Amino acid sequence: MPVPFVAAIINCGGTSVRANVINCDPTPEVVSLGMKVRLATYSLGNDDNGSEAIGFGFEPIK
Numbered sequence: 001m002p003v004p005f006v007a008a009i010i011n012c013g014g015t016s017v018r019a020n021v022i023n024c025d026p027t028p029e030v031v032s033l034g035m036k037v038r039l040a041t042y043s044l045g046n047d048d049n050g051s052e053a054i055g056f057g058f059e060p061i062k
Helices: none
Strands: 006-011 016-021 037-046 052-060
Touching: none
Parallel strands: 016 052
Antiparallel strands: 006 016, 037 052
């Protein structure tokens, strides 16, 4: 994970998910409390057998 990064607690209507905010600049001008986000997936890489590992985070809704 490149640094700096934004760790967040996302309110999902009755539960919460801890994840990183991804696909944006990690600055106060871009990331703020209460901002709208959506689930996004990305490749973490492949293991020795060629199986792809998928990670998730949340990205700002533009």
